[in-house]
Amino acid sequence: EDKVVQSPLSLVVHEGDTVTLNCSYEVTNFRSLLWYKQEKKAPTFLFMLTSSGIEKKSGRLSSILDKKELSSILNITATQTGDSAIYLCAALYNTNAGKSTFGDGTTLTVKP
């Protein structure tokens, strides 16, 4: 059965810390790995990864895909309280339907 597993489930850090969120996937017909940030509303898109080893970066956030290990990490440096959210990872299938499987998310809390 296809699955996406995120770890840790929750994380509490202080402002300025660096965090690494993990996502592993086991899906047939993989197309891309997606990361989202969710703050009590709809998820907002962060990164889309298709190629192994190529880091994508946006400000203090970065992400990379390892297709050999079937995993991805999301790094956040110099965390701020505004980074507190649920971070979701999803694997998109390479089919016409373009279905996806989501992990249960990592809840990040950044304390001042």
Add this chain to the structure above:
Amino acid sequence: SQTIHQWPATLVQPVGSPLSLECTVEGTSNPNLYWYRQAAGRGLQLLFYSVGIGQISSEVPQNLSASRPQDRQFILSSKKLLLSDSGFYLCAWRGGTGSHGNTIYFGEGSWLTVV
């Protein structure tokens, strides 16, 4: 640019009442459309997807149905709501080609409470 909207944003419905959530996408044609549900503290569960007008696929057996009467319109319905239908419902789209074809974008979401 592409945008997606869904409504209503929140609703409180009694058990046994009907439901209709609507979603529209602008700025793209023939998108793949999806309805997800998110239970508290959990990830997203895919309920329905559609690759074209009138084409609906259901992922899980449930009390809900979906329809796609127009290319960029997707509707989630129920004839009689159950308490277990409460949750956060999200409409989403994926473009068929290019970088958008690799990504799913979400509408604003609808909070449904069945009482």
